[in-house]
Amino acid sequence: MAKLMNVLKDVKNLFDEICKFLDQYDPERKFKFVDKEFYNKFIELREKFRELFINLLIGNELNECYLWINYLKEVIESVIKIHGLNMIILSKELRSFVENPIDHLKKKIFNYMYDLFRKKISFEEFIQKAAPAVKTSFRTNMRTIYQDWVFLSILKILGNEGCKLVYPDYGVLSLERHGRQKLGFIPPNAVVKLTNSGYVSFFIEAPRPITWEDTSDLVKVWKLYTALRPDMMIYGEAIYNIVQIDQDPPIKKPNLIIECKELSDWYERVRYVRGPFAKPLTAEEWRSKWITGLYQGLADVLGIQYGEAKKLVEEKKTIKLTDQQIVMLYKSVYKPDNMLVISRARVPSYVKSKLEDHGITIIDDVRFEHNRLKEAINYLYKIATSKTSGFEIDKEFEKFLNELQQILSLKLNIELSRTEIINYITQYMKKEIDEFINYVKSKLNS
Numbered sequence: 048m049a050k051l052m053n054v055l056k057d058v059k060n061l062f063d064e065i066c067k068f069l070d071q072y073d074p075e076r077k078f079k080f081v082d083k084e085f086y087n088k089f090i091e092l093r094e095k096f097r098e099l100f101i102n103l104l105i106g107n108e109l110n111e112c113y114l115w116i117n118y119l120k121e122v123i124e125s126v127i128k129i130h131g132l133n134m135i136i137l138s139k140e141l142r143s144f145v146e147n148p149i150d151h152l153k154k155k156i157f158n159y160m161y162d163l164f165r166k167k168i169s170f171e172e173f174i175q176k177a178a179p180a181v182k183t184s185f186r187t188n189m190r191t192i193y194q195d196w197v198f199l200s201i202l203k204i205l206g207n208e209g210c211k212l213v214y215p216d217y218g219v220l221s222l223e224r225h226g227r228q229k230l231g232f233i234p235p236n237a238v239v240k241l242t243n244s245g246y247v248s249f250f251i252e253a254p255r256p257i258t259w260e261d262t263s264d265l266v267k268v269w270k271l272y273t274a275l276r277p278d279m280m281i282y283g284e285a286i287y288n289i290v291q292i293d294q295d296p297p298i299k300k301p302n303l304i305i306e307c308k309e310l311s312d313w314y315e316r317v318r319y320v321r322g323p324f325a326k327p328l329t330a331e332e333w334r335s336k337w338i339t340g341l342y343q344g345l346a347d348v349l350g351i352q353y354g355e356a357k358k359l360v361e362e363k364k365t366i367k368l369t370d371q372q373i374v375m376l377y378k379s380v381y382k383p384d385n386m387l388v389i390s391r392a393r394v395p396s397y398v399k400s401k402l403e404d405h406g407i408t409i410i411d412d413v414r415f416e417h418n419r420l421k422e423a424i425n426y427l428y429k430i431a432t433s434k435t436s437g438f439e440i441d442k443e444f445e446k447f448l449n450e451l452q453q454i455l456s457l458k459l460n461i462e463l464s465r466t467e468i469i470n471y472i473t474q475y476m477k478k479e480i481d482e483f484i485n486y487v488k489s490k491l492n493s
Contacts, residue, residue: 051174058100059170062163065092069164076165097153097160104181109148112185115192116145118415122199126220129206133218137195141222144188151188155180193309194278195222197389198236198251200417204424205239213246213285213449214238222251232288232460233298245431246285252276253289253298277377279305283430287453288460296381302430304383305423306374311392316370344379348372371398375405385426389413 052059069076072085080086102109123135137145144151156177163173202212215221220237235248253276280289280301289299310316345366346356368376378386388402390411399409413419448468455461455468 051178052171055100055103055174058096058103061092061096061099062170065089065096065164068092078161078164093160094153097156098149100156100177101149101152101181104178105152105185108185112148112189115189115196115415116148119145119192119196119199122196122203122417125203126199126206129203130212130220131218132212132220134220135199136219136221136223138191138223141188141191141195144184145192148185148188152181152184155184190307190309193391194251194307196415197305197307197413197420198222198249198279200420201423201427202237202239204417204420205241205427208424209242211240212237213240214248214287214453216449233290234287235289238285238287240285241428241431244428245283247427247431248282248284248286250280250282250289250301252278253280275377275380277304277381278307279303280381280383281305281427281430283427283432285449285452301381301383302385303426304377304381304386306377306386306388308370308388308390308392313370313390313392314394314398317367318370318373319367344376347379348375371402374402374407378405378407384430387423387426389420389423391415 068089072080072082073089078089080089105112126132127135136142143154159168159173159177159180162168163170168176206212212220214235214237222236233250233253236251237249239247239249241247280298281303282289282299283302286299289301291297291299308314343356346352348368349356349372374386374388386407388407388409390409391413392411394409394411399411402409408422410419410422452468
């Protein structure tokens with residue numbers, strides 16, 4: 048705290064200047080000035096205070112931030128052009144950050160600043176509350192920028208290879224996940240038809256609660272409230288709903304999970320994992336296979352017994368894990384066929400070896416170079432090839448299959464792969480053709 052206070056000494060001096068100004072012209076701290084000149088002066092001081100605070104707190108990272116935003120904007124423009132989209136929608140939080148990082152971060156300390164000016168909190172208390180708010184927002188948005196860049200770069204590469212975006216089919220690709228489960232299912236962010244192969248479906252930060260109507264529904268969907276949330280879950284088929292509420296875990300098993308790491312020292316970072324661990328669990332919830340599997344996965348990652356993991360969670364409700372352990376926990380709980388960690392920076396060999404021992408592949412030193420994602424693209428073809436029906440279909444039939452699969456999934460809650468749909472259609476057609484042939488034979492015989 049003392050070191051931080053020293054860094055922010057210019058902010059403290061400016062705060063003292065603002066206090067003198069307010070003591071003279073607004074002693075009751077109503078922030079209403081009869082003279083417009085005084086009002087404008089206050090606004091000038093207020094904005095200078097916030098900007099100075101943020102600049103001193105974030106420092107040189109702001110230059111990197113603007114560079115990353117440019118990389119993201121470039122790949123957005125490319126994907127829109129390649130796939131013929133009208134627009135790409137970022138999350139509300141990231142959209143605000145990308146438009147103006149400083150203004151976005153200034154919003155995070157607005158209330159704390161006024162509490163400070165009103166003398167409800169001390170300058171030290173302001174630092175304790177405002178500094179984490181700014182740093183957390185900054186780091187979260189930088190992480191999302193890199194995650195979205197990776198996802199969109201994958202779509203760009205696939206598009207350049209002739210692959211087609213078949214969903215969404217209305218020209219608007221949304222990277223927003225908030226509110227997308229209101230209809231009671233979890234839809235994909237994108238479905239791509241690979242050239243001379245099958246399909247891949249992308250779900251970004253997907254396992255989230257779905258809409259429920261009454262207590263019995265809540266009991267069913269509770270597992271989604273306790274779900275861990277990897278960056279990307281990918282399926283080697285066209286699928287429009289991954290909810291399997293009666294299964295454990297409560298979503299369809301992914302063929303591939305991708306985690307994106309933007310920090311150069313991510314493997315040394317420690318995070319407090321809340322979500323499932325933050326909520327008190329009843330005896331009924333503990334008996335759930337999903338909860339049991341979740342804590343067994345935690346026990347495996349921490350190298351302790353199941354009972355110890357259960358006791359640890361009951362006592363703390365949050366668990367401190369390294370980023371390496373979190374990645375391993377995703378692998379242990381969701382059991383994907385393959386799991387990749389895409390790291391912007393180079394990763395030490397000992398970290399690679401440790402994760403590879405757990406069946407996790409690291410693609411590192413990616414930076415913002417599209418060509419360094421080729422290995423990830425190979426995994427997409429690998430999982431799609433295993434799911435393909437084995438023959439090519441024309442565009443009209445492809446469109447028909449796409450619409451039929453969406454109707455089955457979204458309206459009837461029936462999950463079928465394209466291969467299964469084609470097999471059912473073939474069986475139906477064979478039956479109809481046999482009946483038609485028998486009908487013709489009977490007419491000829493008569």
